[in-house]
Amino acid sequence: MKNIFPKLSIFIGLSIAFAAVLYACAGNTSLAKKHPAEIITALPICADCHTDWRTSLNHTSDFSTRHKFYAAQQKQVCDLCHVESFCADCHANKEELKPSDKFKTSPERTLPHRGDYLTQHKIDGRINPASCFPCHGRQNNERCKACHR
Amino acid sequence: MGATDMRTRLCLFVTVLLALLAFSSSGAALDFSGQSRSYLQSRESSDASKLMPFFEYLDFKAEDIGSQNVSFHFGGWLRYDLREPSAADQNRNNSDLQYAYLRIKGNQANAAVDLGRVLVNEGVASEQIDGAYVRTSLVAGFGIAAFGGIPVETTFDDRSGDSVYGGRISHSVQDVYRIGFSYLKEQNGKELFNGKDVSKNFREEEGGDLWLRPLNSVELIGSSSYNAITAAWMKHAYYLTLGPFSNLSFRTEFTEISYKDFFTSATTTTFIFDPTIIDPKEKVSTVGEEVVLNLGSTTLSADYKNYNYKIAGDANYYGGRLTFATVPQNIAAGLSFHKMDGKTDALRYKEYRLYGYKKFTTADITVDLFAVEYDVEINGVKTAYSASLAGGYALSARARLAADIEYSKDPFFNKDVKGLVKFVYNFEMMSSAQGRK
Numbered sequence: 001m002k003n004i005f006p007k008l009s010i011f012i013g014l015s016i017a018f019a020a021v022l023y024a025c026a027g028n029t030s031l032a033k034k035h036p037a038e039i040i041t042a043l044p045i046c047a048d049c050h051t052d053w054r055t056s057l058n059h060t061s062d063f064s065t066r067h068k069f070y071a072a073q074q075k076q077v078c079d080l081c082h083v084e085s086f087c088a089d090c091h092a093n094k095e096e097l098k099p100s101d102k103f104k105t106s107p108e109r110t111l112p113h114r115g116d117y118l119t120q121h122k123i124d125g126r127i128n129p130a131s132c133f134p135c136h137g138r139q140n141n142e143r144c145k146a147c148h149r
Numbered sequence: 150m151g152a153t154d155m156r157t158r159l160c161l162f163v164t165v166l167l168a169l170l171a172f173s174s175s176g177a178a179l180d181f182s183g184q185s186r187s188y189l190q191s192r193e194s195s196d197a198s199k200l201m202p203f204f205e206y207l208d209f210k211a212e213d214i215g216s217q218n219v220s221f222h223f224g225g226w227l228r229y230d231l232r233e234p235s236a237a238d239q240n241r242n243n244s245d246l247q248y249a250y251l252r253i254k255g256n257q258a259n260a261a262v263d264l265g266r267v268l269v270n271e272g273v274a275s276e277q278i279d280g281a282y283v284r285t286s287l288v289a290g291f292g293i294a295a296f297g298g299i300p301v302e303t304t305f306d307d308r309s310g311d312s313v314y315g316g317r318i319s320h321s322v323q324d325v326y327r328i329g330f331s332y333l334k335e336q337n338g339k340e341l342f343n344g345k346d347v348s349k350n351f352r353e354e355e356g357g358d359l360w361l362r363p364l365n366s367v368e369l370i371g372s373s374s375y376n377a378i379t380a381a382w383m384k385h386a387y388y389l390t391l392g393p394f395s396n397l398s399f400r401t402e403f404t405e406i407s408y409k410d411f412f413t414s415a416t417t418t419t420f421i422f423d424p425t426i427i428d429p430k431e432k433v434s435t436v437g438e439e440v441v442l443n444l445g446s447t448t449l450s451a452d453y454k455n456y457n458y459k460i461a462g463d464a465n466y467y468g469g470r471l472t473f474a475t476v477p478q479n480i481a482a483g484l485s486f487h488k489m490d491g492k493t494d495a496l497r498y499k500e501y502r503l504y505g506y507k508k509f510t511t512a513d514i515t516v517d518l519f520a521v522e523y524d525v526e527i528n529g530v531k532t533a534y535s536a537s538l539a540g541g542y543a544l545s546a547r548a549r550l551a552a553d554i555e556y557s558k559d560p561f562f563n564k565d566v567k568g569l570v571k572f573v574y575n576f577e578m579m580s581s582a583q584g585r586k
Contacts, residue, residue: 022288127489
């Protein structure tokens, strides 16, 4: 097989140099470290203060379904209000406590697996197993193996 | 997890903590904040074993480590069983390092480098990796991100030879659109998983993501992902929001998933389907609509979703929800009803939920009722339900104690009672005179 390492190294080096030039020319300021105003509502409605693109981040009842898209595009906006552990409470390599058990005093939050999920997981798994996969497909599936051998 | 591995992680954690404290005491600026959460749970397993696992969750961040642009972030948990072993492997203890990374930020353009165990969210990638994650904005609305390292996943062999890398390039016009194209490749050191050679082509995905807001009251967000190994689309998922128009909003969703292309990179055989239960060649598309009426503290919504299976037939899920919440949230309540109406017995049931929350000066109380009524009995049970009562008390501005008890009856547990006590403590040490903002 032909050695492609020199060409690949040149390509990567040029790409990094090109990106560095574009970064140097960008000149735009970064987002603030933290949201300047403390959010006091349980489910914040960004439109209460903003009228631009930020209104799409309203934490309405369906936001839990859509939040992955916002995170995949600009997680730094999430970081303005949320510390990393907020994500890790659900999105983890291993997790033994259900999110709905951790936050029993937050009933307004849309948390997965409320109530009797042992029975319901069979039903949900047949309706749409793809909804299980992002959290349990490649990680957080040690408990699945107890029955699914 | 073995005890040796756990001790290694504990030693690593203590070393990092001591290093940061030593750095702090050396006079350099360092802001240190975090949270400790302790949970003691009491429950019974399906074989009637009495379980009492104790969990300690700890997360913290150390900012301004010598420079305002450098910070360290840590999150992890430990579990120890005070009674019978709670895990299938019979180990009395377990732990997980959720994240631990050093972040170095640039002075402009949201540039940042994360080094360590980090969660990457970039288009098709939503991965925990042990490695590096770099991103920045560029000129004229462009942005770029790249990552690489060892995937943090449930291992079916070991992590030797495993790798994952990828990136995303994006363009945006503020208030109008953001569009991104991403790529991910994962390789596994093991040659065979479930009889399949996965050494070279375990996972290779490409994707596009879109946020479009042509008008103030119109928003489209979603993504499409493509499996480069099977050379077919894995999933399309898009959500359209219209409104609010006089407090009325309309939310439409569309998804399409091809099972044989979507489930190719599992690390568990759970997602290798038995054709007599789920056809591995199934394709499902869903179309849903939710109409929401927002009347200040009160929100009323009605929703409908159709599941269209290419092989198994259709199912419809529909219902409504009424919620009430004051701002700030001193009182909250909710009531919902949904029905699943499918062609198989398992897909015919009704869901009910009722909850209430009241906050007093330093205390709060929550009641939550959840029930599912099956059209056809499961294990002789027609209705499964759970009822929980939870209370919290603020011991101080930093400390909070909460407890709950849950009673449930379902096809697998006859009169199951679970209890949980939770203690939360927030801590911070500010070396700067002004403290945290």
